[in-house]
Amino acid sequence: MTDSAAYDAELQLFIDGSWRSGEGHDAAPVINPATGETIAEVPLASTGDLDEALAAAERAWPEWRAMDVEKRAAILHGAAALLRERAQHIGALLTQEQGKPLPEAIGEVIGSAQMFDFFAEEAKRAYGRVLVRPTGQRSIVIPQPVGPTATFTPWNFPIYLLAKKVAAALAAGCTVISKPPEETPGCTGAMARALSDAGIPAGVFQLVHGVPDTVSRHLIGSPVIRKVSFTGSIPVGKHLMKLCADGLKRVTMELGGHAPVLVFDDCALDKTLDMVVPQKFRNAGQVCVAPTRFYVQQGIYDAFARGFAERTKALKVGNGLAEGTSMGPLANGRRVPAIASLVEDARAKGARVLAGGEKGDGGFFFQPTVLADVPLEAEAMNNEPFGPLALMAPFGTEDQAIEQANRLPYGLAAFAFTENGRRANRLGDAIEAGMVGINSFAISVADAPFGGVKESGFGSEGGTEGLQSYQVVKAIHQA
CATH class of the missing domain: 3.40.309.10 (Aldehyde Dehydrogenase; Chain A, domain 2)
Structure with a gap:
């Protein structure tokens, strides 16, 4: 591929199963870092858009969590297959938006597909346990999805880090509203399109762009959101944790390192x-x-x-x-x-x-x-x-x-x-x-936990631990 390939992306929001273009929305420039030139504009979600996304995530959750795990897994496998089929095109978008060499970008798309495949199968192994009790009594421990989730991801691995969160959350039975970085909307939008084309029900997965502080405050401040997963800098992670504290929301923080x-x-x-x-x-x-x-x-x-x-x-x-x-x-x-x-x-x-x-x-x-x-x-x-x-x-x-x-x-x-x-x-x-x-x-x-200690955050993504981060545990005792 030459270094002057055309930028070919549909930059839209994905809310309640429909694609929203730029009409009536504010927009942010998308810049090719190899040239410093603006190559497109991405529409930014309004507060009305965010409210609609929240309502859809809340409405879709009971159906998604109750869906047969084989059907849920089939959708995730379908998205993985589409990512592989489209890897060359999505990789080119990623390179033009973020700068990394095309082979690295294509490899990132393939790694994202692997995440969806892994968690599609891991969802079938969300085991509980039975406790020893006297004859005629039962005590069981079961995992259940935590609920509607908000994810926030950075620009350095825009599609892989998004897939790592979204695949696990969807596999667990959660609905998801994702805010990827405005710098790389083409490749992340392509991941949303793969999920849409694979048959994800309306409201189960949604993608919004916007001013980071505005979007994070609005989503985290809503009682609909029960879990927040963030990858980014330590100062921003601490800020989001403070916002989460008001609602006692569960958090996963994958922060900086050295x-x-x-x-x-x-x-x-x-x-x-x-x-x-x-x-x-x-x-x-x-x-x-x-x-x-x-x-x-x-x-x-x-x-x-x-x-x-x-x-x-x-x-x-x-x-x-x-x-x-x-x-x-x-x-x-x-x-x-x-x-x-x-x-x-x-x-x-x-x-x-x-x-x-x-x-x-x-x-x-x-x-x-x-x-x-x-x-x-x-x-x-x-x-x-x-x-x-x-x-x-x-x-x-x-x-x-x-x-x-x-x-x-x-x-x-x-x-x-x-x-x-x-x-x-x-x-x-x-x-x-x-x-x-x-x-x-x-x-x-995909099959190993990824996360840090000390100021690098807490919680894990990937592996069994990644699925568990989107689950709550319930003990049921029957006499």
Whole structure:
């Protein structure tokens, strides 16, 4: 595909089973980050639209929760099949809206389909239990759907993070109102269209765009909504939790991270480098679990830094639609000066720039950047960069590495590379994170829980735990 493909998306709201276009609605621009140009406008929901969505979600819930699980699963499987059929087109929309290379975008669509397939089957395994009681008596524990749910998702993985929430909630028997990011309405709208075409009943799933604070306050303030799931920054997560407190609404919060990577001198060095560099610059580093703080044992520190920089310089940066692109632009213009400021702060405090360090030409580009000898007082070592920035510092002992890994108030993901099995076991136990990858970055998969500890949030998505997050538990005692 050329880097000048036409943007072909129907940007609409999906409310109570019908598509709403822009007539009579305010609108927000959709910008291609590779060029900085406005490519479309997305209609924004009014308070009347939101009220209609709430009424529809409340009305549709009893029917959806009572639907035979096989029928419910068939709709989710149908949506998954349509996502796969349309992956090339949806991926191109995602790339034009968000910037990531087309193969990454198509992979995100396929991963979203896997989420729908997994939860379609997981819904059939929502088991309860029977308690031991005297003859003639029964006590059972059953899970039930929590009820109408509101989800809020960010722009870095716009369709995958939306699918992760929506698939689980629908499988559990909840109705859902989703507010995806206004930056990426085409690909998220395409997911809604797949559900609609798969036969989702009116009111069961709805998609609205709007001013984030306005939409969140309106939906969370409604007694209809019983569960809120949010992925995004820590400050916004704390704000939404306060809004949820007034209604004692259940919440799942998947918030920011600052993933440490502990690299020991017994690792397979070249193999490790070949793994970590693509992962660091995947989606231009705009990944909540991106490997970012590289703590490398002193004996291999120089060789690791040199090999990392060489591989980084070989990456091809450009329009995500162009063949062979390794890394696209940042998703929005404000990220470019933010990353530049972090680089300058680290350099002023003694860090060495081994690769990159400058913004690119046109669009929202910033070079993939490697900084060595980054001191702890550098801002980037304490606040999530969320961009193409790799930070390196040496360590001596295992205890020192663990101390650095656990130093910050974040605890989403962490990684370690070692060929020592006993050390791997100790690291898995000692590192404070919701997910730990040892010699692997495969931590976000459909059948495993995804979530953090400390200020990185609480609750899990994915796996059995993801389904349970949209359920309440009821005990029934019969004498």
